[in-house]
Amino acid sequence: MFIDWLTVSQEHSHDLPVVCDVFTLTIDANTNEVLSTRQPRFKHEASYSTSVTIHVQGRKIRVEGNPSRVGRLDNLFGFSTIEQCVSVYNQLLAEYGLPGFTRCTRVDLRDGASGSKSGDRVADGAKIERIDLTTNVSVGEGNVLAYLRGVSSQRIGHSIGFLYPNGRTVTWTPKGNGKGGRLQYRKGYDKAFELDQNLIPKIKRLYGDQSPEFLYVQRVRDYCALHGVVRMEQELKNEFLQRECLAYWGLFDERRFAELHDEFLQIDSRLKVTAMDMMTIADKLIEEGVCKGRASANATAAHAHLWMHGQPHNVSQRAFETHAARLNRIGINIRNACDTSRFAPVFVRQAREITKSTVLAIPSWYQRPNHLQVAA
Secondary structure, three states, X not given: OEEEEEEEEEEOOOXXXXXXXXXXXXXXXXXXXXXXXXXXXXXXXXXXXXXXXXXXXXXXXXEEEOHHHOOOOOOOOOOOOHHHHHHHHHHHHHHOXXXXXXXOOOEEEOOOHHHOOOOOEEXXXXXXXXXXXEXXXXXXXXXXXXXXXXXXXXXXOOEEEEEOOOOOEEEEEOOOOOOOXXXXXXXXXXXXXXXXXXXXXXXXXXXXXXXXXXHHHHHHHHHHHHHOEEEEEEEEOHHHHHHOOOOEOOOOOOHHHHHHHHHHHHHHOOOOOOOOOHHXXXXXXXXXXXXXXXXXXXXXXXXXXXXXXXXXXXXXXXXXXXXXXXXXXXXXXXXXXXXXXXXXXXXXXXXXXXXXXXXXXXXXXXXXXXXXXXXX
């Protein structure tokens, strides 16, 4: 697991230098006292057209971007800790004479002075407002589209899978329409295809198709295609981080991020049916201990076939929920409408049709971030 995006802010106890050519002052009309200073957002442009957004508002600094991408051609592998990411941001802030981010030691209630809302919390260090956690899953050459189609049939809690028309991306959102919710946004996509669509054309335009930069990113793309790399990402938003007590850097255990991400990566753990005939479904229900007898297994399997053919179930809601819960344990979700374009005979199995691995080796030729080079 590594970090693909980080938004972090910190309020300081002193005035900050002006780093923009134009800024806004809020002045008390009666006393002419300067109440606050606001500077517009600006982008720090790094090499290879990568950028990080910096915003200075009064005594608050906010930085957002992909620290694993700064000054690099790609971000197939990146930083795995918040400290590494913050070190990148602090180096950028130092270039503008701005103070860096620090760990929190306490969080206090704001007293409501200077127009602030009473009850707001203020920390003496950095606050994480968004963090994207990412893992490269290897499913083998030629298996990416099949894998994405399979996992798109699964739910994550109350979030419903949505497979994009091109079959290259699947997202999980509360309404199942691909639009993210206010707490989390999860997705999986074909990394080789994404490189083909975005990075490779940009590098070709900037450096030419005979340049070392272009040849390198092409090699990264070929590596992703060879191993069937599916990028699994989840965006943890501000409200979620505060609810889970993961907002104030230094006051939480970062291992909690790995636990949350592992739960997401288990999305395919229920995909166990390899053929959609009634006998196979019933056998699987018995084999997994979902049903104890042949009669109950056959009854539940029958509901799977009614669902596949768009037929009404004609049972009570309680009976339907019983059958739905049983089928969900083997990867068949009859609470959603059956989409035959992605619900083919389910093919994903941890060590059979597709051998999935969440440990994608970093090749010796890969150009890693500086922190990773030091760690190696």
